[in-house]
Amino acid sequence: MNTKPIIQTSHLSKIYKTGTLETIALENISFEIQKGEFVAIMGPSGSGKSTLMHILGALDKPTTGIYLLDGKNVEKLTDDELAEIRNQKIGFIFQAYNLLPRTTALKNVILPMIYAGVPKEERMEKAKKYLNLVGLSDRMEHTSNQLSGGQQQRVAIARALSMNPAILLADEPTGNIASVQAEEIMAIFQKLNDDGHTIVMITHEHDIAQHAKRIIHIRDGKIIEDGNGHKQKKIPACAGR
Amino acid sequence: MDYLELFLESIGTLTLNKTRTGLAILGIVIGIGSVIALVSLGQTSQQAIQSQIESLGSNLLTVRPGSINQSGVRGAAGGRTTLTLDDAKAISSSPQITTVNSVSPESEQRTQVTTGGNNTNTEIMGVEPVYAQVHNVTMASGNFITQTDVDSMTKVAVLGPQVVTDLFGEGANPIGQSIRVKGQTLTVIGVTTSKGGTGFMNQDDIIYVPLTTVQKQLFGTNYLSSIVVEAKSAEVMVDAQDEVGYLLLARHNLKDPASADFSIMNQQDILNTVSATTGTFTALLSGIAAISLLVGGIGIMNIMLVTVTERTREIGLRKALGAKKKVITAQFLMESIILTFSGGIIGVIVGIITSYIISDLINAAFVISPSAILLAFAVSAGIGILFGWYPANKAANLQPIEALRYE
Numbered sequence: 076m077n078t079k080p081i082i083q084t085s086h087l088s089k090i091y092k093t094g095t096l097e098t099i100a101l102e103n104i105s106f107e108i109q110k111g112e113f114v115a116i117m118g119p120s121g122s123g124k125s126t127l128m129h130i131l132g133a134l135d136k137p138t139t140g141i142y143l144l145d146g147k148n149v150e151k152l153t154d155d156e157l158a159e160i161r162n163q164k165i166g167f168i169f170q171a172y173n174l175l176p177r178t179t180a181l182k183n184v185i186l187p188m189i190y191a192g193v194p195k196e197e198r199m200e201k202a203k204k205y206l207n208l209v210g211l212s213d214r215m216e217h218t219s220n221q222l223s224g225g226q227q228q229r230v231a232i233a234r235a236l237s238m239n240p241a242i243l244l245a246d247e248p249t250g251n252i253a254s255v256q257a258e259e260i261m262a263i264f265q266k267l268n269d270d271g272h273t274i275v276m277i278t279h280e281h282d283i284a285q286h287a288k289r290i291i292h293i294r295d296g297k298i299i300e301d302g303n304g305h306k307q308k309k310i311p312a313c314a315g316r
Numbered sequence: 317m318d319y320l321e322l323f324l325e326s327i328g329t330l331t332l333n334k335t336r337t338g339l340a341i342l343g344i345v346i347g348i349g350s351v352i353a354l355v356s357l358g359q360t361s362q363q364a365i366q367s368q369i370e371s372l373g374s375n376l377l378t379v380r381p382g383s384i385n386q387s388g389v390r391g392a393a394g395g396r397t398t399l400t401l402d403d404a405k406a407i408s409s410s411p412q413i414t415t416v417n418s419v420s421p422e423s424e425q426r427t428q429v430t431t432g433g434n435n436t437n438t439e440i441m442g443v444e445p446v447y448a449q450v451h452n453v454t455m456a457s458g459n460f461i462t463q464t465d466v467d468s469m470t471k472v473a474v475l476g477p478q479v480v481t482d483l484f485g486e487g488a489n490p491i492g493q494s495i496r497v498k499g500q501t502l503t504v505i506g507v508t509t510s511k512g513g514t515g516f517m518n519q520d521d522i523i524y525v526p527l528t529t530v531q532k533q534l535f536g537t538n539y540l541s542s543i544v545v546e547a548k549s550a551e552v553m554v555d556a557q558d559e560v561g562y563l564l565l566a567r568h569n570l571k572d573p574a575s576a577d578f579s580i581m582n583q584q585d586i587l588n589t590v591s592a593t594t595g596t597f598t599a600l601l602s603g604i605a606a607i608s609l610l611v612g613g614i615g616i617m618n619i620m621l622v623t624v625t626e627r628t629r630e631i632g633l634r635k636a637l638g639a640k641k642k643v644i645t646a647q648f649l650m651e652s653i654i655l656t657f658s659g660g661i662i663g664v665i666v667g668i669i670t671s672y673i674i675s676d677l678i679n680a681a682f683v684i685s686p687s688a689i690l691l692a693f694a695v696s697a698g699i700g701i702l703f704g705w706y707p708a709n710k711a712a713n714l715q716p717i718e719a720l721r722y723e
Contacts, residue, residue, distance in 0.1 A: 129717050132636075134636055134716045134717040134720070135715075135717040154640075154641060155640045155641060155642075158635060158638050158639060158640045158641075159638065159640070161635075161636060161637065161638050161716075162637065162638020163638070167636055167637075169720075173629075173633045173636075173720070175630060175633070176630075177332055186634070186637055187637045187638050189321065190634075190637060190638040190639050190640070190643060191638065234637070238638075
């Protein structure tokens with residue numbers, strides 16, 4: 076069994092410079108995430124959780140510190156190698172869905188597979204499979220602006236899954252949608268995690284975070300609490316009363 | 317991502333914003349279309365002028381009085397009186413002249429001509445019957461000057477169509493009417509067909525009168541304004557030029573060709589001069605057209621830059637999903653190539669139609685230059701790549717996270 080963590084960060088920091096003003100977004104972040112975990116990152120807005128997510132998703136680079144993604148030092152990779160990593164290993168679910176405008180659900184899901192060079196028939200088949208999984212088999216030919224927020228988010232999930240990535244990164248996946256739909260999406264996440272997908276999710280909603288097995292709390296760019304599995308199990312019990 | 321897929325994807329993106337795509341294409345259409353239309357306009361007029369000069373007659377040498385160069389001082393051509401009718405007769409009868417077909421002595425002078433209430437200032441051309449053959453003169457009605465007219469100094473005149481219009485009104489039949497030139501009354505015996513030409517090159521604004529009548533009765537001069545020599549063929553033009561030149565030198569008792577008191581102009585020289593002039597004209601037009609092509613290209617670049625800015629988020633997303641630089645570059649390059657190519661094709665069609673209309677309007681033969689089409693097309697493809705490359709590269713180098721954050 077491979078015990079190497081899929082995500083490993085040590086002393087990550089991110090500093091934004093605007094003129095002479097320095098803003099510290101992240102400071103001394105160190106943690107590990109093992110394969111198959113379902114982690115929620117919580118924190119108030121401005122706590123740096125989105126910045127952390129972007130670094131984890133290889134969309135951004137830390138100012139200092141080391142980030143090993145599946146054993147590879149992300150900082151040493153070229154732009155094109157990063158693109159490949161994002162394509163092959165990471166499924167990113169954005170808060171704002173970020174679907175291609177005026178493009179069908181099917182084409183949106185196919186897009187990462189086009190970049191990966193998956194043969195035409197295979198990617199068609201896969202896209203249909205994942206759209207089916209998120210319950211959108213009857214909406215495949217709808218363009219993104221013809222879909223509701225929850226439907227768009229489900230298309231984004233199908234897209235993130237299409238390359239069968241090692242990690243799913245979700246940035247406030249339920250932030251823009253109604254609570255009923257949010258529950259549906261969490262159910263999908265739960266199912267994916269049960270199937271062995273590693274999921275890292277940002278949220279500021281407690282009841283959404285309860286679905287995760289581990290919660291990392293961030294404030295002012297620092298980890299203030301990293302709840303383990305035991306503690307996790309208690310919280311839903313309390314919440315449920 | 318194969319090229320067919322890329323192509324279809326680009327077509328899809330371009331059709332999303334039809335107005336902008338249309339305007340970008342329009343720039344290229346105007347550029348390419350004007351290159352083709354203007355180059356073909358230049359070539360059409362060049363051919364029209366050449367065929368006009370050729371209608372003056374073929375294989376002609378024109379001997380004019382005056383020197384080409386005398387002791388470094390160039391004399392005015394035609395300003396001296398050195399050529400006589402005897403010179404012309406010698407050329408046609410000398411045994412040393414073997415390459416000459418016919419010789420037309422001519423005496424030409426501008427003067428005022430009146431009839432009834434009308435008058436005009438026109439060319440009086442004293443000719444012998446051979447003139448009609450040498451200069452391809454054909455008659456619309458009546459007869460040309462005959463040898464009898466020349467021998468007996470008849471007071472007759474043959475009018476060019478422009479003179480008929482000026483003196484008698486358009487379409488009038490002047491035959492049998494009389495005109496007054498230099499106090500003499502001449503009877504009109506014929507009208508020539510139109511040779512075309514406009515302005516100072518108008519070959520229809522002329523009156524033909526027997527040479528002897530002009531010399532003895534109208535202007536009282538024994539000299540000729542030119543002797544036009546028709547060579548036997550285009551190949552012997554240079555030989556004919558030499559033969560006539562040496563004969564005239566001998567007749568005028570001159571040893572050194574440099575001190576000749578006449579000049580011989582080869583028709584080919586005139587043609588070359590005119591060709592060079594119209595060539596410059598064509599080049600000028602092409603230059604103007606090239607500028608509009610450049611402006612069209614910059615228009616494409618502008619549109620592509622706007623597109624890149626507007627689609628920054630999309631580019632960021634594509635990169636986040638794993639698009640490599642090459643793919644982004646190819647996508648934007650493909651879009652600008654499609655723009656310029658479709659603009660190029662429409663431009664070629666528009667250019668051909670325009671030049672057809674122009675050639676129809678100026679009554680010239682329709683000339684289309686394949687090289688202009690090829691060049692214009694190559695340039696448009698070049699513009700597509702050149703002006704598309706910068707925005708495409710700009711898009712490819714965007715950092716995904718900054719592109720995604722772009723508002």
